[in-house]
Amino acid sequence: MIIAEPLQIAIDELSKLPSIGKKTAQRLALHLLKSDKQTVEALVKSLVELKEKITFCRNCFNISTDELCDICKSAKRDRTMICVVEEASDIIAIEKTNEYNGLYHVLGGVLNPLANVTADKLKINELLPRIEKEGTKEIILALNPDAEGDTTALFIARLLKSYHVKVTRIARGLPIGGDLEFADEATIGRAFLGRIIVQ
Amino acid sequence: MIIAEPLQIAIDELSKLPSIGKKTAQRLALHLLKSDKQTVEALVKSLVELKEKITFCRNCFNISTDELCDICKSAKRDRTMICVVEEASDIIAIEKTNEYNGLYHVLGGVLNPLANVTADKLKINELLPRIEKEGTKEIILALNPDAEGDTTALFIARLLKSYHVKVTRIARGLPIGGDLEFADEATIGRAFLGRIIVQ
Numbered sequence: 001m002i003i004a005e006p007l008q009i010a011i012d013e014l015s016k017l018p019s020i021g022k023k024t025a026q027r028l029a030l031h032l033l034k035s036d037k038q039t040v041e042a043l044v045k046s047l048v049e050l051k052e053k054i055t056f057c058r059n060c061f062n063i064s065t066d067e068l069c070d071i072c073k074s075a076k077r078d079r080t081m082i083c084v085v086e087e088a089s090d091i092i093a094i095e096k097t098n099e100y101n102g103l104y105h106v107l108g109g110v111l112n113p114l115a116n117v118t119a120d121k122l123k124i125n126e127l128l129p130r131i132e133k134e135g136t137k138e139i140i141l142a143l144n145p146d147a148e149g150d151t152t153a154l155f156i157a158r159l160l161k162s163y164h165v166k167v168t169r170i171a172r173g174l175p176i177g178g179d180l181e182f183a184d185e186a187t188i189g190r191a192f193l194g195r196i197i198v199q
Numbered sequence: 200m201i202i203a204e205p206l207q208i209a210i211d212e213l214s215k216l217p218s219i220g221k222k223t224a225q226r227l228a229l230h231l232l233k234s235d236k237q238t239v240e241a242l243v244k245s246l247v248e249l250k251e252k253i254t255f256c257r258n259c260f261n262i263s264t265d266e267l268c269d270i271c272k273s274a275k276r277d278r279t280m281i282c283v284v285e286e287a288s289d290i291i292a293i294e295k296t297n298e299y300n301g302l303y304h305v306l307g308g309v310l311n312p313l314a315n316v317t318a319d320k321l322k323i324n325e326l327l328p329r330i331e332k333e334g335t336k337e338i339i340l341a342l343n344p345d346a347e348g349d350t351t352a353l354f355i356a357r358l359l360k361s362y363h364v365k366v367t368r369i370a371r372g373l374p375i376g377g378d379l380e381f382a383d384e385a386t387i388g389r390a391f392l393g394r395i396i397v398q
Contacts, residue, residue, distance in 0.1 A: 002294040004264050006245070006252040013245040016238070018230050024218060030288050031217050032246060033253060033262060039215070040250050044243050046205070046212040047231060051239050053205040054232060063232060065203050089229050095201040 007033070056088075059130070061106040061123050063088045071104060078102045080137040082130065084156065086110050086144060094142065102140070105130065110148040111155060124156060131163050138166040145172050206232065255287075258329070260305040260322050262287045270303060277301045279336040281329065283355065285309050285343060293341065301339070304329065309347040310354060323355060330362050337365040344371050 003011070007029055015025035032040050056062070057069035060082075064070070071077060071091075081102030085091060091104050107122045119125075130136065139160060143149035157167050173191035174183055183191075202210070206228055214224035231239050255261070256268035259281075263269070270276060270290075280301030284290060290303050306321045318324075329335065338359060342348035356366050372390035373382055382390075 002291055004253055004262055004269075006248045006264065007262060010245040010249040013242040016242070017227050019223060019226070026288065026291070027218070028216050029249060030262075030286070032249060037250060040246060043212040043215070044246050046209040047239060047243050049205045050209040050228060050232060051236060054203055063203055063206060063229075065205065070203075087229070088232075089225065092201055092225070 056106075060104045061088075061108060061126070062091055062104055076101070079134055081140060082127070082134070082136050082138075083140040083142050084127065085142050086149070086152075090142065100140075102138075103134070107143075107152070110143060110152040112148050119155065122152075124159070127156070128159065128163070131160075131165055136165055138168060141167065141169045143169075255305075259303045260287075260307060260325070261290055261303055275300070278333055280339060281326070281333070281335050281337075282339040282341050283326065284341050285348070285351075289341065299339075301337075302333070306342075306351070309342060309351040311347050318354065321351075323358070326355070327358065327362075330359075330364055335364055337367060340366065340368045342368075 010029040010032070011022065011025045014020055014028050015022050017025075020028070032043075053065055054063050055065070055067075057064040057072055058067055059072045060069060062069040062071060066073070078101045081100075082105050083094065083100060083102055084105045084107060085094070086107055086109060088106050091106065094100055094104075105123065105127050107124060109117050109122050111117060111119060111122070127139075131139070139156075141153040141156060143153050153169055160167050171194055172187065173194055174180060174187060180188065209228040209231070210221065210224045213219055213227050214221050216224075219227070231242075252264055253262050254264070254266075256263040256271055257266055258271045259268060261268040261270060265272070277300045280299075281304050282293065282299060282301055283304045283306060284293070285306055285308060287305050290305065293299055293303075304322065304326050306323060308316050308321050310316060310318060310321070326338075330338070338355075340352040340355060342352050352368055359366050370393055371386065372393055373379060373386060379387065
């Protein structure tokens with residue numbers, strides 16, 4: 001036996017995390033072993049409390065410390081718009097822009113038949129009753145610009161056809177700071193199709 | 200407030216780990232949040248036990264679950280050789296080669312005056328009494344081939360001058376699978392200096 005058992009177990013558990021391979025897990029475990037007790041205790045406590053204190057908002061399925069998340073509870077948000085996202089992490093990214101002040105709806109994934117993710121495994125059906133209840137005027141589909149995101153957006157758009165609600169998707173085009181020369185043709189094509197009138 | 204407090208605390212704690220930035224920490228925390236309770240509990244338990252059960256061998260300072268590590272306790276090891284390494288992780292790497300069957304001595308770092316690491320902060324003085332006590336015939340300096348490793352090796356070699364012990368350093372040269380064309384000149388130079396007679 002080369003590696004002491006508690007170390008091997010910690011390496012195995014750490015390497016189950018996404019983007020952490022065996023080598024990184026070993027480095028992290030050895031780092032924690034060398035760290036003082038308080039550092040490890042603070043990390044462990046934060047992980048325990050993460051699981052204990054955080055739940056999902058029963059309205060929009062955003063992460064929350066309460067039954068309703070801060071955004072759903074807020075009186076300052078524009079309640080006529082719902083932005084549909086794949087994961088709660090997308091809300092964090094959108095909130096950082098300060099460009100959107102409406103509500104959200106977290107699907108918890110996108111349609112992916114190959115990975116056996118069907119509509120009933122996502123929070124799609126939970127979106128529909130919100131439209132009438134909250135008097136929604138616009139649904140913004142902010143899904144990732146890939147095959148699964150496109151399929152899911154199309155699927156939701158069809159479901160919403162019978163509702164009196166505007167359905168939009170966020171724009172595609174060249175990313176800010178991007179270089180036209182190095183952008184792929186699909187992105188450049190979309191940027192042309194979605195061109196806007198300047199004057 | 201965009202991010203719920205327990206999530207923010209977990210992100211902060213995770214991003215203190217080496218090679219984990221803010222974005223990776225956020226991804227890890229959100230992954231744990233979505234994982235089932237048992238997964239997170241197993242991770243937390245492994246980290247707690249890592250700190251509780253593992254200590255450092257009082258003879259060679261390798262990581263160990265006991266006062267003496269498995270290598271120091273083993274009757275199968277060649278006790279006439281001590282391989283001096285920087286960190287316990289180096290022992291894991293060397294053991295995987297199956298090329299060495301002697302004992303080890305972990306310094307816990309290398310001399311680095313800029314980072315205020317002086318000889319008294321390393322386990323250098325603890326190496327000397329082992330030579331007489333264990334009847335060591337050869338000390339192999341297996342330190343990293345960089346400025347700090349070289350300085351530390353030189354320092355230890357000087358200390359060992361008054362002892363009747365052979366002092367060696369592990370070979371430098373082209374790594375297996377390496378490409379001469381793309382190797383740096385220092386490595387190629389060392390490979391020439393350290394050439395061996397084939398026939």
